[in-house]
Amino acid sequence: MDRKSVVLELALRRKTVRKFGPEVPRREDVLYALEAAKEAPSGMNAQPWRFLVVDSPELKEMIRVACEAAERAFHAKVRGEWGEWLREKGFTPDKPFLTEAPYLILVFARAEAPFWLQSTWLAIGYVLLALEERGLSTVTYTPPDPKAIGELVGAPGGYKLQTILPVGLPADPKPKYQRKGLEEVVAFNRFPTEA
Amino acid sequence: MDRKSVVLELALRRKTVRKFGPEVPRREDVLYALEAAKEAPSGMNAQPWRFLVVDSPELKEMIRVACEAAERAFHAKVRGEWGEWLREKGFTPDKPFLTEAPYLILVFARAEAPFWLQSTWLAIGYVLLALEERGLSTVTYTPPDPKAIGELVGAPGGYKLQTILPVGLPADPKPKYQRKGLEEVVAFNRFPTEA
Numbered sequence: 001m002d003r004k005s006v007v008l009e010l011a012l013r014r015k016t017v018r019k020f021g022p023e024v025p026r027r028e029d030v031l032y033a034l035e036a037a038k039e040a041p042s043g044m045n046a047q048p049w050r051f052l053v054v055d056s057p058e059l060k061e062m063i064r065v066a067c068e069a070a071e072r073a074f075h076a077k078v079r080g081e082w083g084e085w086l087r088e089k090g091f092t093p094d095k096p097f098l099t100e101a102p103y104l105i106l107v108f109a110r111a112e113a114p115f116w117l118q119s120t121w122l123a124i125g126y127v128l129l130a131l132e133e134r135g136l137s138t139v140t141y142t143p144p145d146p147k148a149i150g151e152l153v154g155a156p157g158g159y160k161l162q163t164i165l166p167v168g169l170p171a172d173p174k175p176k177y178q179r180k181g182l183e184e185v186v187a188f189n190r191f192p193t194e195a
Numbered sequence: 196m197d198r199k200s201v202v203l204e205l206a207l208r209r210k211t212v213r214k215f216g217p218e219v220p221r222r223e224d225v226l227y228a229l230e231a232a233k234e235a236p237s238g239m240n241a242q243p244w245r246f247l248v249v250d251s252p253e254l255k256e257m258i259r260v261a262c263e264a265a266e267r268a269f270h271a272k273v274r275g276e277w278g279e280w281l282r283e284k285g286f287t288p289d290k291p292f293l294t295e296a297p298y299l300i301l302v303f304a305r306a307e308a309p310f311w312l313q314s315t316w317l318a319i320g321y322v323l324l325a326l327e328e329r330g331l332s333t334v335t336y337t338p339p340d341p342k343a344i345g346e347l348v349g350a351p352g353g354y355k356l357q358t359i360l361p362v363g364l365p366a367d368p369k370p371k372y373q374r375k376g377l378e379e380v381v382a383f384n385r386f387p388t389e390a
Contacts, residue, residue, distance in 0.1 A: 006201045007325040008227060011234035031377065032203060038380050039206035040320060041335060044280050045372040051381045059384055082309055085239050114277055115337060118357070121313045122335070125235060125320020130202040140236060140317070142310060154386040162313070177240040182226065185233050185244060189251045191349040 010132045015176035017137035020168030024102040025136055027053075030167055033130035034105070040123035046113030049120050050159055052106040057099070062152055063164070064098035070145035071095060097139065101166030105138075108150065108159040120162055127165065137170035205327045210371035212332035215363030219297040220331055222248075225362055228325035229300070235318035241308030244315050245354055247301040252294070257347055258359070259293035265340035266290065292334065296361030300333075303345065303354040315357055322360065332365035 034051050042048055054060055071093035078086065098104065105127070109120035124140065131138055143149055146161035155161065229246050237243055249255055266288035273281065293299065300322070304315035319335065326333055338344055341356035350356065 004328060005227070007205070007321065007328045008231045008234075010202070011231040011321055011325075014234070014236075016236050031381065032200070034381050035377055036203045036206040038374050038377065039203075039209070041209075041211050041323070044277065047375055047380065049380060050386075052386060053381060053383050056384045082239065117312065118316045118319075118335075118337075121316035122320040122323070124313075125317040126202065126206055126324065128236070128317070129321065129324060130206075133199060133202050140313075142313075153384075154388065156386055179233050180242055182230055182233065185242065186226065186229050186246045186248060188248050189254055189348075191245075191247060191351055193349065 007129065010129045014128060014132040015137075016139045017170045017172040018097045018139050018174070019172040020097065020101045020137070020166065021171040023169050025134070025167070025169060029134040029136060030103050030105065032134055033127045033136070036130040037123040037126045040119065040126050042113070042119035042123070043115030044113050046110070046116065046119070048110040048113050048116040049123055050108040050110070050156070052108065052153055054104040054106060054153070055102060059153070060099045060104060063104065063149055064095060066145070066148050066152060067095050067098055067143045067164075068093050070143060070148065074144040095141070097141070097166040098164065101168040103167040105165040105167055106149070106153065107162045107165065108155055109162050110158050111160050112158060124163060131167060135169065136167050137172070138165040138167050140165060202324065205324045209323060209327040210332075211334045212365045212367040213292045213334050213369070214367040215292065215296045215332070215361065216366040218364050220329070220362070220364060224329040224331060225298050225300065227329055228322045228331070231325040232318040232321045235314065235321050237308065237314035237318070238310030239308050241305070241311065241314070243305040243308050243311040244318050245303040245305070245351070247303065247348055249299040249301060249348070250297060254348070255294045255299060258299065258344055259290055261340070261343050261347060262290050262293055262338045262359075263288050265338060265343065269339040290336070292336070292361040293359065296363040298362040300360040300362055301344070301348060302357045302360065303350055304357050305353050306355050307353060312357075319358060326362060330364065331362050332367070333360040333362050335360060
């Protein structure tokens with residue numbers, strides 16, 4: 001492997017995974033990803049992120065129940081392009097990965113410092129690549145009622161739940177969705193004039 | 196180097212850089228980072244990002260002039276914690292890195308798909324690590340008047356400028372800002388009750 005292309009290889013290999021094998025990865029591999037994440041830059045170096053690693057089966061079950069209740073309410077009202085996409089891809093309010101994954105990483109952000117949301121999601125990019133490097137998979141699941149989940153786990157005041165990352169060994173037959181070609185997303189100096 | 200810790204090593208090594216050496220890196224190293232970024236996951240796989248690589252000196256100058264004009268207006272009105280931080284760190288409306296960096300990567304996002312902002316910033320995390328891997332440095336500069344810059348470069352309708360990443364070889368004596376310890380940003384199962 002060309003050492004100088006590790007990031008690209010990880011990015012190419014990584015796909016979203018919603019089904020996990022029964023093996024429990026080492027906690028240190030999960031923490032590895034958070035060690036990397038906390039080195040990300042942030043507005044005013046505020047490091048607005050807080051990570052909660054959940055492996056208690058009871059707590060995962062409570063999180064799943066709360067998320068699925070909110071999903072049912074969301075699915076009942078979602079319309080348009082997004083609703084069509086969910087139906088077409090076979091998404092339902094059931095989120096079994098929230099109990100099947102050996103770990104859940106709940107990512108919170110303190111909504112105060114400048115660019116707190118941008119900084120936190122940039123750090124989530126680090127998490128995904130670091131997990132992939134250790135052979136772990138995830139999906140950036142965004143619960144429809146983040147506030148309820150934050151209360152369930154005693155999130156500190158002012159911290160907003162951004163995503164739940166279920167983490168485990170991949171056992172999802174779905175292929176990676178295809179990406180656009182580089183020439184479709186990159187231009188030089190000026191965007192070409194659209195006809 | 197332990198191959199299995201490349202992401203962490205890159206994350207640790209990477210620091211924000213605002214001064215660049217005169218050498219012009221290869222365009223393919225800049226594109227390498229965007230090849231990685233376009234593999235990031237996104238809501239509905241919408242891939243809401245578009246990247247504009249600017250190396251025209253005239254265009255960099257126009258971008259700098261527009262950004263500095265907006266910076267002067269911003270600095271004149273910024274108050275509170277953010278204003279204090281800017282003064283304390285010696286930030287002024289001058290943004291020489293916008294012309295001194297051999298390249299500017301302008302990252303745009305189409306503000307339509309679900310989670311377009313989150314997805315785009317996650318992909319920016321990929322960009323930073325991939326640049327670092329190729330020995331290139333940057334700062335996630337967020338211009339105060341992104342719309343003006345978008346118009347300057349002919350951004351397609353609906354695309355919002357998220358950041359300008361000046362890219363080059365590092366020549367910034369400033370050290371990396373220190374990060375919190377892992378135990379300060381990670382908890383297990385439930386957040387500790389605050390006294």
